[in-house]
Amino acid sequence: MKKIFIKSSIALCVMLALPACNNQADSNNNVTTKTSTATKTQTPDVEKFLTKVEKELTALNLENARAAWIYSNFITDDTASLAADADQKSTEAGVRFAMEAAKFDNVDVSADQRRKLNTLKQSLVMPAPQDAEKSAELAKIGSELGGMYGKGKYTTKAGETLSLGDMTATMATSRDYDELLELWQGWRTISPEMKPLFARQAELANEGAQGLGYQDLGAMWRSNYDMPADEFGKELNRLWGQVKPLYDDLHCYVRSELAKTYGEDKVPQDQPIPAHLLGNMWAQSWGNIYDLVAPDNADPGYDVTEQLAKHDYDEIKMVKGAETFFTSLGFEPLPETFWQRSLFTKPADRDVVCHASAWDLDAKDDIRIKMCIQKTGEEFNVIHHELGHNFYQRAYKNQPVFYQNSANDGFHEAIGDTIALSVTPKYLKEIGLIDTIPDESKDIGLLMKMALEKIAFIPFGLMVDQWRWKVYSGEVTPENYNKVWWELREKYQGVAAPVDRPADAFDPGAKYHVPGGVPYSRYFLAHIQQFEFHKALCEIAGNTDPIHRCSIYNSKAAGEALNTMLEMGSSKPWQQAYKVLTGKEQMDATAVLDYFSPLQTWLKAQNKGKQCGF
Ligand code: X8Z
Ligand code: ZN
Numbered sequence: 001m002k003k004i005f006i007k008s009s010i011a012l013c014v015m016l017a018l019p020a021c022n023n024q025a026d027s028n029n030n031v032t033t034k035t036s037t038a039t040k041t042q043t044p045d046v047e048k049f050l051t052k053v054e055k056e057l058t059a060l061n062l063e064n065a066r067a068a069w070i071y072s073n074f075i076t077d078d079t080a081s082l083a084a085d086a087d088q089k090s091t092e093a094g095v096r097f098a099m100e101a102a103k104f105d106n107v108d109v110s111a112d113q114r115r116k117l118n119t120l121k122q123s124l125v126m127p128a129p130q131d132a133e134k135s136a137e138l139a140k141i142g143s144e145l146g147g148m149y150g151k152g153k154y155t156t157k158a159g160e161t162l163s164l165g166d167m168t169a170t171m172a173t174s175r176d177y178d179e180l181l182e183l184w185q186g187w188r189t190i191s192p193e194m195k196p197l198f199a200r201q202a203e204l205a206n207e208g209a210q211g212l213g214y215q216d217l218g219a220m221w222r223s224n225y226d227m228p229a230d231e232f233g234k235e236l237n238r239l240w241g242q243v244k245p246l247y248d249d250l251h252c253y254v255r256s257e258l259a260k261t262y263g264e265d266k267v268p269q270d271q272p273i274p275a276h277l278l279g280n281m282w283a284q285s286w287g288n289i290y291d292l293v294a295p296d297n298a299d300p301g302y303d304v305t306e307q308l309a310k311h312d313y314d315e316i317k318m319v320k321g322a323e324t325f326f327t328s329l330g331f332e333p334l335p336e337t338f339w340q341r342s343l344f345t346k347p348a349d350r351d352v353v354c355h356a357s358a359w360d361l362d363a364k365d366d367i368r369i370k371m372c373i374q375k376t377g378e379e380f381n382v383i384h385h386e387l388g389h390n391f392y393q394r395a396y397k398n399q400p401v402f403y404q405n406s407a408n409d410g411f412h413e414a415i416g417d418t419i420a421l422s423v424t425p426k427y428l429k430e431i432g433l434i435d436t437i438p439d440e441s442k443d444i445g446l447l448m449k450m451a452l453e454k455i456a457f458i459p460f461g462l463m464v465d466q467w468r469w470k471v472y473s474g475e476v477t478p479e480n481y482n483k484v485w486w487e488l489r490e491k492y493q494g495v496a497a498p499v500d501r502p503a504d505a506f507d508p509g510a511k512y513h514v515p516g517g518v519p520y521s522r523y524f525l526a527h528i529q530q531f532e533f534h535k536a537l538c539e540i541a542g543n544t545d546p547i548h549r550c551s552i553y554n555s556k557a558a559g560e561a562l563n564t565m566l567e568m569g570s571s572k573p574w575q576q577a578y579k580v581l582t583g584k585e586q587m588d589a590t591a592v593l594d595y596f597s598p599l600q601t602w603l604k605a606q607n608k609g610k611q612c613g614f
Contacts, residue, residue, distance in 0.1 A: 046109050050116055050402075053097050057401050058363065064090040065361045071143070072370060073343055075150050075351040080143045088139035094124045095135075098212050116402040119570070122224055126201070126517050127208030127217070138204040141197050145515035148194055150353035152510075154186035162186070164281070165346060165354055165372050171281050172288035172378070177262055181498055184276035191509030192502075198509060199478045201517070202471055209472075218469035221519050225408050226573040233469075235587070236462060236521060239528050240492075242589035243458050246596060249603040250455050251494050252612035254278075254286065257293040272496035272614045275489070282511055283495045284460040286452040287378060293452070295602070298445035300425060300438040304377025307433045315344045315373040321431065322383045325419055326391050329552065329559025334390065335365045346372035355512040356382050358389030363397055363404050381420045381453075388416020396569030403569040407577035410525025415566070417526060418533040422551040430553060440546075447548055447599035454527055455596065459492035461524030466492070467508060468520070482507055494614035529578075531591040536582045537562060547595050 067086035071079040101120040109117065126142060128135035155161045162170075167183045174180055205217045214220040222229040251273070258277055259267040267273065279288025308318065316339075327333050346354055354372035361368070367390040373379050392415050396404050406412035425437045425446070438446070467488050470476040476484045482505045486497055501507065508514045535547060541555035552558040565580045575585035593600070 046104055046107065046113050046117070049100060049104075050113065053100075053120065054401050056093065057097075060090050060093055061401070062362055065359065069359060069361065069368075069370075072146075072150070072353040072357075075147050075353070080147050084136075084139040084143040087142060088128070088136050091124065091126065091128045091139060092132075092135050094120075095128055095130060095208065095212070098122075098124065098127070099130075102213070115571070116400070119402045121212065122220065124208070124212075125221075125519065126205045127212055127220070129204060129207040130211055134204055134207070138201065138208070141201045141204070142517055145194055145197055145201070145509075145517070146353065147351075148190065149355075149509075149512055149515040151351045152187070152190035154183070154189060156182060156186065163346070163354070165374060168281055169374060171276075172279050172376070175261060175292070177266055177277070180276045184281070184498065187281055188505060188507055188510045191506045191515075192504040194509035194515055195478065195481065195504070195506035198506070198515065199481075206472055216472045216474070218465075218472035221465070221521075222469070226575060236524060239524075239587060239589050240458070240462055243455065243528075243592060246451075246593060246600050247455055247459060248612060249600055249607060250451055251614065252607045252610055253603050254289075254293050254452075254456075255494075256607075256610055258289075261292050269611050270613075272490045272494045274498035275495040276498050278456070278495070282460065283489075283493065284457055285454075286456040287449060290449050290452055293448065295444045295448055298442050298448075300442045300445045300449075301436075302425075302428070302434045302438075304380060304428070304433070305375070307428070308375055308377065308380065311433055313375060315375065318373060318375065318380055319344065319369070319383055319387075322380070322387050322419075324431070325384065325422070325553060326387060328554045329562065330556045331391050331559060331563070332394075334367070334387075337365065338367055338369075338390070341366070342368040343370040344373050355516070356386050358386040358393070360390070360393035360397075360404075363393075363401065365394070365397075367393055378453075381417075381423070384420040384423070385413075385416035388412075388414075388419055391415070392566050395563055395566035398567070399569040399571055403571040405570040407565070407568065407570055407572070407574035408525070409519065409522035410529050411565075411574065411577065413522045413526035414529040414533060415562075417530040418537065418562075419552075421530060421534040422537075422553055424549050424551045426545075426549060427551040427553050430551075443546070443548065444599060444602050447596055450548065451596055451599055455592075458524060458527050459494075461520065461527055463488040463492040464508075464511065464513065464520035465524075468514070490614065525587065528587055528589050528592060531595050532578075532582050532584075532588065533562075535591045535594075 064086045067079075067083045071083035097120045101117040104113075104117050126138060128138045153161055153163055154167065162183070164187065167187055170183055171180060202217070209215075209217040209220040212220070214223065219229050222232045225232045225235075227235070255267060255269065255273050258273065259269060262277060267277065273283070275283040277289070278286045280286065313321070319342075323334055343352065346352065352372070353370070356371040357369065359368045359370065360366070369383075369386045369390065371379075371382070371386060373383065389412055392406060392412055393404075396406075406415075425434065428434045429437050467476070467485055470484060471481065482501055485508050486501070489495055489497075497507070512518070513520050534550070534552075537552045537555075537558040538547060538550040540561050541550070541552040541558040543550040543552070561581060565577050568577050568580070578587070579585050
């Protein structure tokens with residue numbers, strides 16, 4: 001999880017030495033333009049400064065990570081206060097380092113020193129203003145928001161008190177329109193009280209970002225991608241433009257199938273899809289409604305959730321299973337402390353932050369996950385996702401603290417997912433979870449399941465930060481938070497709130513990463529990158545199957561290539577790390593489109609004569 005520079009210590013998905021959102025050159029401080037040449041004079045102070053910071057950072061990271069770990073595992077007023085104190089200390093140090101780093105802006109330094117300085121200037125996710133009272137307030141808000149989400153519950157009309165985990169399970173399996181609606185609305189009762197805190201957090205962090213020379217916090221977040229901040233926004237739009245036609249085909253087909261279950265009165269064929277019918281609390285991933293939209297005669301004939309139960313998989317066995325995939329590639333097994341210190345199940349007696357996360361406490365070997373695992377195929381994927389973070393963290397642990405991070409934040413989110421793309425029927429048979437591999441007549445079923453999980457996610461992955469960027473730039477003010485949130489949900493995803501939202505609703509707050517202060521564009525990027533990584537690794541592994549049936553299980557060659565990229569951390573611009581594996585320096589959605597090409601052809605045939613669009 002974050003260590004020092006990550007935003008408020010409280011939430012994050014991946015706790016890192018430097019924040020998940022670390023810098024690279026921005027438009028003003030491009031690494032390549034500020035590099036010294038042999039003829040220029042070295043300034044001795046810069047090395048002294050970096051050495052001092054490295055030492056301080058290492059200590060602060062550990063202290064902050066421990067406080068955040070304890071808070072997330074035991075949410076009380078006391079732990080909230082201790083975590084906020086540690087976070088304040090870290091953030092204040094981060095701001096101080098960033099200001100000091102800026103003093104070297106016009107000094108000749110080496111390319112490596114410049115990169116480290118830039119990292120320091122850009123890596124805070126929630127920068128505090130330079131004012132002790134305000135930085136304390138910002139840290140307290142971060143801790144409060146994280147706690148509110150972690151403690152969130154809903155008591156049903158029937159009087160049953162449900163956690164998010166309980167509701168998630170019902171959202172996945174219930175096909176009762178009214179029951180789904182009650183839970184969908186119920187979960188969103190946790191967030192109206194977050195709204196003033198979120199608004200104040202935006203105000204304070206914007207002030208912090210401006211103090212560091214950025215226009216606003218969104219601009220600061222966008223400057224972390226080794227390209228000018230403006231270019232990054234355009235890059236996201238370009239990638240979305242590549243995927244959108246496939247998403248539209250999927251949306252059209254799913255909407256018409258849902259009408260068969262719920263009726264056209266409930267799912268009008270010329271309107272966005274009601275957001276509570278897609279098998280997920282946020283309609284961000286639709287794999288759980290596979291049974292409602294499964295193509296005729298193409299069902300692969302197994303369900304991972306059922307197979308896990310049939311083979312007596314408990315939570316630990318699920319994690320061991322995922323670990324085995326990584327060790328089959330040549331990675332060392334997880335350390336004993338991982339098993340002793342991780343949280344795998346939801347404790348009965350206390351509030352914890354259940355949203356899955358991966359932690360690296362000491363930048364050595366103390367890696368952990370924290371997850372309230374449910375025994376489902378979906379969660380089996382999430383476990384691979386989390387271990388991807390941990391194996392990445394371990395791979396770059398020998399880098400200087402400045403570079404103990406992924407090449408860009410999308411990489412961190414993509415690694416475990418890349419591995420999970422190799423959880424194919426062939427692999428499941430190899431580990432004994434299924435008995436027979438479905439033949440190729442079932443490919444459309446396999447691809448449909450994957451598209452519901454991955455393609456459905458992509459516009460959600462984009463819209464969350466489109467909304468936050470508008471908030472941070474001041475384009476969207478608190479009176480319009482919810483309205484614009486739903487405008488973007490409709491625009492990108494073609495989903496709509498199933499009922500008019502109350503005047504005080506703050507629906508973005510019911511999504512972990514908003515109160516958690518975790519930037520979200522990383523997941524959009526990861527959903528593009530993972531298909532490129534999968535393709536590259538399959539080639540290295542000598543795969544001859546169609547790409548959606550390729551598993552790199554047991555391929556030491558693929559593992560070695562992956563590790564070469566991972567161990568670079570963020571020491572080089574991400575384009576260079578990307579090239580190591582894919583041979584390319586630009587992200588591209590062609591691998592996504594190729595992977596799903598047979599499904600897209602099939603969808604187009606199904607959609608003939610249908611009214612598509614939203
Ligand atoms: O938050 C996560 C991970 C932890 S980094 C479980 N994900 C996003 C989400 O749940 O919204 C993974 C996919 C998207
Ligand atoms: Zn993650």
